[in-house]
Amino acid sequence: MADAMKQTGQEASNAAYGPPPVIGPGHTFASVTEKIASIVLRKGTKRGWMVGFGLSFLGMLMMLNTITYLVFKGIGIWGNNTTVGWAFDIINFVWWIGIGHAGTLISAILLLMRQSWRTSINRFAEAMTLFAVACAGLFPALHTGRPWLDYWLFPYPNTMGMWPNFRSPLMWDVFAVSTYATVSALFWFIGLIPDLATLRDRATSKIRKVIYGMLALGWRGSTRHWSRYETAYLLLAGLSTPLVLSVHTIVSFDFSIGIIPGWHATIFPPYFVAGAIYAGFAMVLTLGIPIRKYYGLDDFITNRHLRNMAKVMLATGLIVGYGYAMEAFFAWYSANTYEAYMYKNRTTGPYWYIYWLLILCNIAVPQLLWIKKYRESTVMLFVISMFINVGMWLERFVIIVTSLHRDFLPSAWTMYTPTVFDFTMFFGTIGFFLTLMFLFIRILPMISIYEMRTMVPEAKLKSEAHASPDKPAMPPAGGPQESPA
Amino acid sequence: MPQIFHRSTNTLSRVSIVSVLVIVGGVIGILTQINRTPYISQAYMAKQQPVQFSHKHHVGDDGIDCRYCHQTVETQASAGIPSTKTCMNCHSQLFATSPYLEPIRESWRTGKPLLWTRVHDLPDFVYFNHSIHVSKGVGCSTCHGRIDLMPQTWQVQSLQMEWCLECHRAPEKFVRPKDKIFEMEWPASGFDQAVEGPKLVKEYKIQNQNVMTSCSTCHR
Numbered sequence: 231m232a233d234a235m236k237q238t239g240q241e242a243s244n245a246a247y248g249p250p251p252v253i254g255p256g257h258t259f260a261s262v263t264e265k266i267a268s269i270v271l272r273k274g275t276k277r278g279w280m281v282g283f284g285l286s287f288l289g290m291l292m293m294l295n296t297i298t299y300l301v302f303k304g305i306g307i308w309g310n311n312t313t314v315g316w317a318f319d320i321i322n323f324v325w326w327i328g329i330g331h332a333g334t335l336i337s338a339i340l341l342l343m344r345q346s347w348r349t350s351i352n353r354f355a356e357a358m359t360l361f362a363v364a365c366a367g368l369f370p371a372l373h374t375g376r377p378w379l380d381y382w383l384f385p386y387p388n389t390m391g392m393w394p395n396f397r398s399p400l401m402w403d404v405f406a407v408s409t410y411a412t413v414s415a416l417f418w419f420i421g422l423i424p425d426l427a428t429l430r431d432r433a434t435s436k437i438r439k440v441i442y443g444m445l446a447l448g449w450r451g452s453t454r455h456w457s458r459y460e461t462a463y464l465l466l467a468g469l470s471t472p473l474v475l476s477v478h479t480i481v482s483f484d485f486s487i488g489i490i491p492g493w494h495a496t497i498f499p500p501y502f503v504a505g506a507i508y509a510g511f512a513m514v515l516t517l518g519i520p521i522r523k524y525y526g527l528d529d530f531i532t533n534r535h536l537r538n539m540a541k542v543m544l545a546t547g548l549i550v551g552y553g554y555a556m557e558a559f560f561a562w563y564s565a566n567t568y569e570a571y572m573y574k575n576r577t578t579g580p581y582w583y584i585y586w587l588l589i590l591c592n593i594a595v596p597q598l599l600w601i602k603k604y605r606e607s608t609v610m611l612f613v614i615s616m617f618i619n620v621g622m623w624l625e626r627f628v629i630i631v632t633s634l635h636r637d638f639l640p641s642a643w644t645m646y647t648p649t650v651f652d653f654t655m656f657f658g659t660i661g662f663f664l665t666l667m668f669l670f671i672r673i674l675p676m677i678s679i680y681e682m683r684t685m686v687p688e689a690k691l692k693s694e695a696h697a698s699p700d701k702p703a704m705p706p707a708g709g710p711q712e713s714p715a
Numbered sequence: 716m717p718q719i720f721h722r723s724t725n726t727l728s729r730v731s732i733v734s735v736l737v738i739v740g741g742v743i744g745i746l747t748q749i750n751r752t753p754y755i756s757q758a759y760m761a762k763q764q765p766v767q768f769s770h771k772h773h774v775g776d777d778g779i780d781c782r783y784c785h786q787t788v789e790t791q792a793s794a795g796i797p798s799t800k801t802c803m804n805c806h807s808q809l810f811a812t813s814p815y816l817e818p819i820r821e822s823w824r825t826g827k828p829l830l831w832t833r834v835h836d837l838p839d840f841v842y843f844n845h846s847i848h849v850s851k852g853v854g855c856s857t858c859h860g861r862i863d864l865m866p867q868t869w870q871v872q873s874l875q876m877e878w879c880l881e882c883h884r885a886p887e888k889f890v891r892p893k894d895k896i897f898e899m900e901w902p903a904s905g906f907d908q909a910v911e912g913p914k915l916v917k918e919y920k921i922q923n924q925n926v927m928t929s930c931s932t933c934h935r
Contacts, residue, residue, distance in 0.1 A: 392880075
C-alpha cells in the first residue's frame with residue numbers, strides 16, 4: 231500500500247504540489263454536503279434507478295423462489311453428489327465473503343494508515359461488505375439442508391448436554407463470519423451517524439425527519455459528541471483490522487485442515503486473504519465506476535482513487551498468482567503422488583478449461599494494469615475488474631470441484647454438473663446484493679459527507695488555524711484521518 | 716427549528732437499549748428451559764393404558780420382583796413386556812371376575828396380545844441396551860424412579876441426552892453393588908457413594924469417559 235502511495239506521489243511530483251487531490255477543485259463544505267445529500271433527499275426517483283432496482287429485484291425474487299423450493303424439496307435440487315459434496319454452495323459462499331474484504335480493508339486498515347483517499351469510497355465499500363456477507367451467509371445456512379435447525383451451529387445450553395465441535399474449522403467459520411457481520415454492521419452504522427444527522431437536519435418532510443432522526447441517535451455535533459465519536463470509530467477500526475486477515479484465513483481453514491490434495495496446503499491463508507482483497511477491490515470498481523458516472527461524482531471519486539485501487543488489485547493479483555505458482559511447485563516438490571495427480575488433473579483433466587480460464591481472468595488480463603493508460607481508463611478498469619470477478623469465482627470452482635471429484639478411491643470418481651437451481655441461486659444472490667445496493671444509494675449517503683468535508687481546502691485552513699472560538703463545532707477539526715500536526 | 720422528538724425520547728431510547736438486551740436474553744433463556752419441562756420431555760405424564768395396571772400394587776404391596784414380568788432385563792436389550800400368560804398365572808385365580816381385568820381375559824381367550832402404551836420411548840436413533848446397564852451396576856430406580864409407589868406408570872427422568880451423559884460422564888456417582896440393583900429404596904443409608912462408587916466402577920470394568928461418551932456408543 232505504501233508503495234502504491236509513493237508511486238502516486240512520484241507521478242504528481244513533477245507538478246511539485248504533492249499527490250493529486252482526493253477531491254475535485256472548487257468544493258466547499260456547503261457544496262460537498264449539498265452534492266451528496268441531494269442524491270438521497272431529492273424528490274422523486276430517477277428512471278435509471280428504477281430500472282436497475284426493478285431488474286435486481288427480479289433477481290432477488292428468483293433467489294427467494296429457489297430458496298422456497300430448496301426448503302421444501304431439499305438440497306437434492308442442486309448438482310452436489312456424494313463425491314462432490316461441496317459445490318456451488320461453498321464456491322458462492324467463499325466468493326461473496328471474499329468480496330466483502332475490500333470494504334473492511336478500506337474502512338479499517340486504510341483509516342489506521344491515514345490514507346486520505348479512502349474517504350470517498352469507504353461508505354459504499356462498507357455497504358458492499360455488509361451486503362456481500364448477507365449473500366455469503368445464505369449459502370452455508372441453506373446447504374445444511376435443514377435451515378430451520380441452523381441454531382445448532384451455535385453453542386447454547388441445549389438438552390443434549392453438548393457443545394458444537396470446537397475443533398472443527400466449520401465451527402470457527404460460524405464465529406468468524408458472524409463476528410465479521412456484526413463488526414462490519416456496527417462500523418458502517420457508527421460511520422453513518424453524523425451523516426444521518428445531516429440528513430435529518432436537511433430533510434423537509436416530517437417522516438424523513440423522524441426516520442433519519444431516530445437513526446441519528448440524537449446526534450447534535452457537539453465537541454463532546456465528536457470526541458467520543460472519533461474514539462469509538464478508531465476503536466472499531468482497530469477491531470475490524472484483524473478481521474480483514476482472520477475471516478478469510480478461517481475460511482481457508484475449511485479447506486486446508488482437510489487432507490484433500492489441493493486443499494491441504496499451508497499457503498492457503500495468505501493466498502486466500504490476498505484473493506479476497508483482490509476480488510473485493512474488483513467489486514468496488516465494478517460498482518464504483520457506474521455509480522460515479524451515473525451520479526456525476528467524478529469530483530469525489532477521482533481518477534486517483536481508481537488508480538490506487540487498480541494498483542492494489544495488481545499487487546494482490548500478483549500474490550494470488552504466486553499462490554497458483556506455489557501450488558504447481560509443491561505438486562512437484564512434495565513428491566506426493568496425490569498432489570502431483572491433483573495438479574495434472576486441474577490443468578489437463580476434465581475441467582481443464584476452467585483452470586485455464588481462471589489463469590486468463592486472474593493472472594493474464596490483470597497484467598494490463600501495469601500500463602498507465604489502462605489504469606486511467608474507466609472503461610478498461612471496469613472490464614478488467616469484471617474479468618477478476620469472474621476469475622475469482624472460477625478459482626473457488628477449481629479449488630473445490632476439481633479437488634473433490636477425483637476422490638482417493640477411483641470408484642468414487644465422478645463429474646459435477648450444476649443444475650438450473652445452482653444457477654438461479656447464484657444469480658439470485660447477485661440480484662439480492664444489487665437490490666440492497668440500490669436501496670442503499672437511494673436512502674443513505676453513499677459517500678461519507680462529514681469525512682469528505684475534511685478533504686476540502688477550507689478544512690485544511692481551519693485546522694491549521696486551530697479552530698477559532700467562533701467556529702466551535704466544526705466537524706473537520708481533528709477528524710479521524712486528520713492528524714493535528 | 717422545532718424539535719422533532721419530545722424530551723422523553725432520551726429516556727425511552729435508553730430504556731429500549733436495556734430492554735432489548737433483557738428481552739432477547741430472557742426469551743433465549745426461557746426457550747432453553749421450556750425444552751427441559753415435562754411438557755416437552757413427557758416426564759411425570761401418566762399414559763393411558765389398556766388395563767389400569769398399578770406398579771404400586773404389584774411391586775409395593777405384593778413385593779413381586781421386577782424380573783418376574785420383565786424377564787429379559789438382565790440378558791437382552793429390551794427389558795421385556797410380560798405376555799398375557801404371565802398375568803394369568805395369578806389372575807386366573809385372583810380377581811378372576813374383576814371387570815377391570817376383562818381386557819386381559821379377552822386377550823387370553825382370543826390370543827391377541829394387549830397393546831400397552833410405551834412410557835419410556837427413546838428416539839429411534841439411540842441404541843439402548845438394558846442388560847449392559849444392569850450388569851454394570853445401574854439399578855432400576857436410578858432411571859425409572861420409585862416404581863413401587865406409582866399407581867400409574869410415568870417416567871421420572873427427562874430421557875434427554877444431557878441426562879444420559881450425566882451418568883456416562885460420571886458413572887461412579889450412580890452405580891451400586893450387584894445385589895442392590897432391584898432395590899427400590901436407594902441410596903440406602905450407610906452406603907457411601909463417594910467411596911464405594913469409584914471402587915465399583917473399577918470392579919465392573921466400566922470403560923473410560925472417552926468410550927462412554929463417544930458418539931457411536933449410543934448412536935450406532
